[in-house]
Amino acid sequence: MGATMDHRLSEEHEALRKTVEEFARQEVAPVIGEFYERDEFPYEIVRKMGAMGLFGLPFPEEFGGMGGDYFALCLALEELARVDSSVAITLEAGVSLGAMPVYRYGTDEQRREWLPALCAGERLAAFGLTEPGSGSDAGGMRTTARLDGDEWVINGTKAFITNSGTDITSMVTVACVTGRAEDGRPEYSSIIVPAGTPGFTVSKKYSKVGWNASDTRELSFADCRVPAGNLLGERGRGYAQFLRTLDEGRVAIAALSVGLAQGCVDESLRYAGEREAFGHRIGEYQAIQFKIADMEVRAHTARLAYHHAAAKMLRGEPFKKEAAIAKLVASNAAMDNARDATQIFGGYGFMNEYPVGRFYRDAKILEIGEGTSEVQRMLIARQLGL
Incomplete structure (x- = not known):
């Protein structure tokens, strides 16, 4: 019958995902709220991400990279965004918008000049x-x-x-x-x-x-x-370069959006098991159960969409339509889940000290940046021959 479909992550990808998940929980989650409140850039967190090799994930070792692939970057973005989007977008933009064009279009001299410090996270582009x-x-x-x-x-x-x-x-x-x-x-x-x-x-x-x-x-x-x-x-090749950069970036932003959507599920589950109302934990009420079930469905389907787009990209197949679908579905999921999570938290959801308040504020831009939802629909329609 030929090859089987396998949606499991490879050992390397799963090991990376787990490492970034632990880093996000232990190093980012406890402190990022304070940076957010102060509108302050988290240099120390970025330095640690650099030391872990996250900024070098999809680049060859000869330029200081980790020799991984673009899907590895997407997994890292998803896990970071489950905890915080500011840190995730710093990585996304640093790699896919900053370093990637130099790697892809630069001369050997340009690559040697700029990439090692970018891959190490010592510098940003x-x-x-x-x-x-x-x-x-x-x-x-x-x-x-x-x-x-x-x-x-x-x-x-x-x-x-x-x-x-x-x-x-x-x-x-x-x-x-x-x-x-x-x-x-x-x-x-x-x-x-x-x-x-x-x-x-x-x-x-x-x-x-x-x-x-x-x-x-x-x-x-x-x-x-x-x-x-x-x-x-x-x-004169600039336009083609932007389009390629943005197609890839859409897969990365989809991964980041899935992380935010999943983070909303994580927080809501925890809260539903603790918070009591009318003599019961709110997780015992079907209204809350159904809300969280819908949130999980959105995160799950959006993840499948970006995994599919990334798989096509890594095989060297055309992936423009799949990237647009992933970006559209995932940014919608992030926005809807952020709204629902804030509702589940009630008054506390409106407080910046809770992650869902931050998620709510961070979600909207995902429907705008790296191609608005309207642009994604245009691209999908065009790819369908309309």
């Missing part, structure tokens, strides 16, 4: 794509780069860029319009801008609804000059 006036509509990009002798001169503004202004940020890959094709359409390219380059300004942190222990900033470029050799990959 960011990906500058979104702008104040162009998010879903990447074609509306205004940031430009023109060649002046052997330098690129960059002008423009980027918005909502994760990991772009920490003390350990080493560089940002900036998506720019670098010219026009003969038919007048813009030519897009990616250019590496090291932190601290004159003309590159990182503004102060945004005041955000959620992800409060993650670093998100607006970036501006005013006649910012970098060497021509900082071009990442081929000139």
Whole structure:
């Protein structure tokens, strides 16, 4: 009959999952609430994640990586997000948006220069794509780069860029319009801008609804000059690079969303076994049982969706539609589960000291970042030939 379907994790993947689960429970859970309250970036936690090799998971050992695969990264993101999304998004953006484009499109020289410190988590990188006036509509990009002798001169503004202004940020890959094709359409390219380059300004942190222990900033470029050799990959191939980066990122964000959805189940189960109302533990009431059952169903189905997308990606098959489905289903699951968990906790769910309050604030962005739910539906419809 041929190969059997096996949804079990390999020994290596299960060992990694367990290690990250323990790390999240022991090292992240007890302290992250305080960082969140203070809008503070958790450098010490990031350092420990780096020492564990999490930032190097999908990269070869020759660049300081762990020699694992992208699915390993997804498992780590899921386990971190079961406890906290700020820490998870720092890892997700650092790897799939920061380091991955350098690994995939960079020259050997660029890889040797940037990747070892990124894989070690000693440095972070960011990906500058979104702008104040162009998010879903990447074609509306205004940031430009023109060649002046052997330098690129960059002008423009980027918005909502994760990991772009920490003390350990080493560089940002900036998506720019670098010219026009003969038919007048813009030519897009990616250019590496090291932190601290004159003309590159990182503004102060945004005041955000959620992800409060993650670093998100607006970036501006005013006649910012970098060497021509900082071009990442081929000139004019930027658009194809963004699309590939975002497809992969969607699988990672789906994994993170599943973690948040599962974290809501974890917390609700614990609370339902402790909290009493009307003379009984609330877990004895069918209204609560059904709510938690629905939450588990959402987390489970969303996990299957991202596992499927990751499997296709690792086999080198087209996975654009599956990535969009996983992102859509998982972000919906996170949002719905966060709302239900907050309801189960009642008044306590509205208090920041409880994780579900944090989960509620963190869930909404999952339906927006790395492609809105509307964009996912567009992609799915297009892949169906509509």
